[in-house]
Amino acid sequence: MNRRFIAALVVGAALALGAASAQAGPCSNKIAQFEKAVRQSAGNPGAGPMAPQSIGAQLDRQPTPASVKRAEGRAQASFNAAMARAKRLDAQGNRSGCMRALAAAKRMYNLQ
Numbered sequence: 001m002n003r004r005f006i007a008a009l010v011v012g013a014a015l016a017l018g019a020a021s022a023q024a025g026p027c028s029n030k031i032a033q034f035e036k037a038v039r040q041s042a043g044n045p046g047a048g049p050m051a052p053q054s055i056g057a058q059l060d061r062q063p064t065p066a067s068v069k070r071a072e073g074r075a076q077a078s079f080n081a082a083m084a085r086a087k088r089l090d091a092q093g094n095r096s097g098c099m100r101a102l103a104a105a106k107r108m109y110n111l112q
Helices: 003-018 028-040 065-091 095-108
Strands: none
Touching (some): 028 065, 028 095, 065 095
């Protein structure tokens, strides 16, 4: 991942934290813990949102810089949507829905 992508991730996470509701929901602590882990992984070049391998990649096609950038953008958008869904469900007091959405976001994000 390039530095600009990591910087965008950190900024997105900071904005998401700033937009969080002042009233804690049933899984706010879990969300905060995961966001902290995401922020701490920002300096790691292997960390970031992931997506399943495309069929083109499985057919022995080499990625181009543009295709890598598009894939990173799609992975980031999917991750952001999952986190937004978790926060929305948390704000609604839906613990089970929030935990499922947070689990989905965690599966999308490589912290290593």
